[in-house]
Amino acid sequence: MAKVYYNGDVNEGFLTGKTVAIIGYGSQGHAHALNLKESGVDVIVGLRQGKSWEKAKEDGFNVFPVQEAAEKAEVIMVLLPDEQQPEVYKASIESELTPGKALVFAHGFNIHFNQIVPPSDVDVFLVAPKGPGHLVRRTFTEGAGVPGLIAVYQDATGEAKDIALAYAKQIGAARAGVLETTFKEETETDLFGEQAVLCGGTSALVKAGFETLVEAGYQPEIAYFECLHELKLIVDLMYEGGLEYMRYSISDTAQWGDFQAGPRIVTDETKKEMKAILDDIQKGKFAKGWILENKLNRPEYNAINTAEANHPLEVVGRELREMMPFVKQSKQKKGAVNHGQG
Numbered sequence: 426m427a428k429v430y431y432n433g434d435v436n437e438g439f440l441t442g443k444t445v446a447i448i449g450y451g452s453q454g455h456a457h458a459l460n461l462k463e464s465g466v467d468v469i470v471g472l473r474q475g476k477s478w479e480k481a482k483e484d485g486f487n488v489f490p491v492q493e494a495a496e497k498a499e500v501i502m503v504l505l506p507d508e509q510q511p512e513v514y515k516a517s518i519e520s521e522l523t524p525g526k527a528l529v530f531a532h533g534f535n536i537h538f539n540q541i542v543p544p545s546d547v548d549v550f551l552v553a554p555k556g557p558g559h560l561v562r563r564t565f566t567e568g569a570g571v572p573g574l575i576a577v578y579q580d581a582t583g584e585a586k587d588i589a590l591a592y593a594k595q596i597g598a599a600r601a602g603v604l605e606t607t608f609k610e611e612t613e614t615d616l617f618g619e620q621a622v623l624c625g626g627t628s629a630l631v632k633a634g635f636e637t638l639v640e641a642g643y644q645p646e647i648a649y650f651e652c653l654h655e656l657k658l659i660v661d662l663m664y665e666g667g668l669e670y671m672r673y674s675i676s677d678t679a680q681w682g683d684f685q686a687g688p689r690i691v692t693d694e695t696k697k698e699m700k701a702i703l704d705d706i707q708k709g710k711f712a713k714g715w716i717l718e719n720k721l722n723r724p725e726y727n728a729i730n731t732a733e734a735n736h737p738l739e740v741v742g743r744e745l746r747e748m749m750p751f752v753k754q755s756k757q758k759k760g761a762v763n764h765g766q767g
């Protein structure tokens with residue numbers, strides 16, 4: 426079994442006396458900055474002028490233009506959107522990477538796919554929470570945490586792994602468990618997970634279920650509750666106790682249906698497609714396409730995004746959630762709204 430690091434295994438002292446610059450104050454950025462600050466770490470934030478700048482200031486941070494923040498810090502955590510990172514790195518971070526500093530990421534994309542090539546005399550590592558930033562923040566405030574991965578790409582100081590572990594501990598990840606990996610493994614598994622299972626696979630499953638019921642004449646509101654709203658309640662049980670606990674809680678009728686229907690939905694064909702998706706990731710085909718899509722100003726991304734927002738599932742869901750004030754809406758992932766509450 427792999428070594429899993431918990432709080433007691435980690436010496437947070439490796440961050441003592443170091444200033445950490447959090448570059449970006451979005452989903453991950455606000456969570457890392459606030460969790461580190463509340464763990465006693467000296468944190469500054471690097472941004473461009475705009476909404477996030479104001480939000481980070483409201484949250485009590487000293488905020489600087491990216492280059493100034495990178496200049497002031499020993500540990501520079503890059504929490505900008507992946508596609509923005511290479512340009513900002515070239516313009517404002519590279520020049521501030523004096524020997525012995527640490528360049529840090531929450532995802533290995535730009536290092537693994539050679540979009541950022543750091544100098545050899547700095548530490549380069551990643552601390553990648555295995556969960557959305559708003560949950561990294563929310564769980565931390567609740568005394569819990571989201572698991573994380575660390576990986577060292579360059580160890581110029583001889584302390585890169587210890588600093589990575591200390592960072593992971595101070596954002597709360599070692600409360601849940603931290604594993605060591607490589608940039609390659611983190612990048613490929615993260616892309617696969619979000620595409621095939623967590624985001625792509627789940628969204629497609631929910632939509633197909635909703636459409637099947639509505640096309641058969643059932644009420645959209647019932648289809649929404651059945652295929653989307655209740656998914657959270659079912660996944661919560663899996664989170665707490667695996668498939669076993671979910672199946673313990675559901676009826677035996679549902680469990681028999683699960684055994685019979687599941688393999689008809691996720692078939693050998695589906696698994697073959699999953700393997701093809703993984704292959705595209707491993708060979709760099711997905712990365713190449715995403716980089717190109719951004720160079721072209723995201724024509725396909727924007728068109729799909731608009732169509733998805735207008736899908737009947739989303740329309741009916743918005744109306745139903747209005748009547749459920751207890752369902753939190755962390756509305757603007759990218760907009761630094763409601764970051765404090767997750």
Ligand SMILES: NC(=O)C1=CN([C@@H]2O[C@H](COP(=O)(O)OP(=O)(O)OC[C@H]3O[C@@H](n4cnc5c(N)ncnc54)[C@H](OP(=O)(O)O)[C@@H]3O)[C@@H](O)[C@H]2O)C=CC1
Pocket residue numbers: 448449450451452453454471472473474475476477478491503504505506507509513530531532553554555556557558559758759760761
């Ligand atoms: N989202 C998640 O939960 C997870 C993300 N990651 C990784 O974490 C990293 C950050 O992702 P995520 O948190 O989603 O990013 P976001 O899209 O939430 O980041 C947006 C932030 O970046 C700022 N920003 C964007 N462009 C620039 C720029 N050119 N110059 C300065 N600031 C800029 C925005 O400021 P402004 O308000 O001015 O636009 C905002 O503060 C990525 O590497 C991602 O793969 C890893 C695990 C999970």
Ligand SMILES: CC[C@](O)(C(C)=O)C(=O)O
Pocket residue numbers: 554555556557558615618619623624
């Ligand atoms: C599942 C999506 C994710 O990988 C994440 C929240 O971990 C991301 O890139 O946002």
Ligand SMILES: [Mg+2]
Pocket residue numbers: 554555556615619
């Ligand atoms: Mg992820």
Ligand SMILES: [Mg+2]
Pocket residue numbers: 532615616619
């Ligand atoms: Mg990801």
